Amino acid sequence: MPLSAVGAVLVAALLHAAWNLVVKSSSDRLVAATSQVVLAALVSLPFVIARGIPTEVAGFLAGSAVVQVAYLYALATAYNHADLSFVYPIARGSAPVLIAFSALAGLSEPIAGRGWLALALICGGVVAMGLAARSHRGLGWSLLTGLLIATYITIDGFGVSLIDDVIAYTGTLYCATALLLIPVVLATRGRQQVAETMSREWGRHLFAGTAGVGSYGLLLFASRLAPLSLVAAARETAVVFAALGGWLFLGERVGRARAAAVVFIAVGMVILAISR
Numbered sequence: 001m002p003l004s005a006v007g008a009v010l011v012a013a014l015l016h017a018a019w020n021l022v023v024k025s026s027s028d029r030l031v032a033a034t035s036q037v038v039l040a041a042l043v044s045l046p047f048v049i050a051r052g053i054p055t056e057v058a059g060f061l062a063g064s065a066v067v068q069v070a071y072l073y074a075l076a077t078a079y080n081h082a083d084l085s086f087v088y089p090i091a092r093g094s095a096p097v098l099i100a101f102s103a104l105a106g107l108s109e110p111i112a113g114r115g116w117l118a119l120a121l122i123c124g125g126v127v128a129m130g131l132a133a134r135s136h137r138g139l140g141w142s143l144l145t146g147l148l149i150a151t152y153i154t155i156d157g158f159g160v161s162l163i164d165d166v167i168a169y170t171g172t173l174y175c176a177t178a179l180l181l182i183p184v185v186l187a188t189r190g191r192q193q194v195a196e197t198m199s200r201e202w203g204r205h206l207f208a209g210t211a212g213v214g215s216y217g218l219l220l221f222a223s224r225l226a227p228l229s230l231v232a233a234a235r236e237t238a239v240v241f242a243a244l245g246g247w248l249f250l251g252e253r254v255g256r257a258r259a260a261a262v263v264f265i266a267v268g269m270v271i272l273a274i275s276r
Helices: 003-025 029-051 055-081 084-104 113-131 139-161 166-189 191-223 228-235 238-249 256-274
Strands: none
Touching: 003 029, 003 055, 003 084, 003 191, 003 228, 003 238, 029 055, 029 166, 029 191, 055 084, 055 139, 055 166, 084 113, 084 139, 084 228, 084 238, 113 228, 113 238, 113 256, 139 166, 139 191, 139 228, 166 191, 191 228, 238 256
16 A cells, blocks of 8 residues: 555544544534534535536536534434444444445455455454443444445545545535435534524634545545555544543543554554555
8 A cells, every 4th residue: 555545544533533533522512523514514615616517427416414413413312322432443344344345345445465455454453442431322323324335435445436526526426415414414403503603613624624525535535545445444543533532521431441442443544554
């Protein structure tokens, strides 16, 4: 895997963990996730206007937007039931495993022997971090989130491979997702609650929304340089940042089992970096 792809994915991992930390620490996780997507769409809109909508991949964009709405709902629900340091590793760790199996079915780019070893170490480490939690409440929602992550990454991996403009694809995707997500959150939360949350926490959600755009854009950029399953696995190092954030800002416990899991992830990243 090229070092440029590794670097892009590590920055994407940090940004992704940051916006998940904001969602978990919010009073209403679904409203928080929605406000971030809407603000991300507003940040992306000028780029979409300047670069144009990539209509040649409209089907991929529409399909991914629908899956992203379901993913955000599942993620917010999972965070309502369990800690960040449990939900995040389970959801993120299961996704690249599913993508790897899709590679076997010919749905994404195949990977070589050392890549499979790196995949096993990274995914095993992130799942171990989640399973080290005292309670497994929210496991079902976390696994569903992982399945939806694998689905939209696979869709977008195909879509972005067909065009040259990753920025236009990412920006259009956020705008489409926001248009679909707004009616869902208004129906489930009500206009007043949405307005109150947006006005009270707009600054932190603007940061998190921008981080979300940057994270996914970097992921799609890296997917043009390396196999999708390896890129997805590499971004799961975000669980390390998420565990640190949960410990530093949310008071969540990080014990020896999770520390050992971090070592597995680090070794997997080294192997991933030298895989070509």
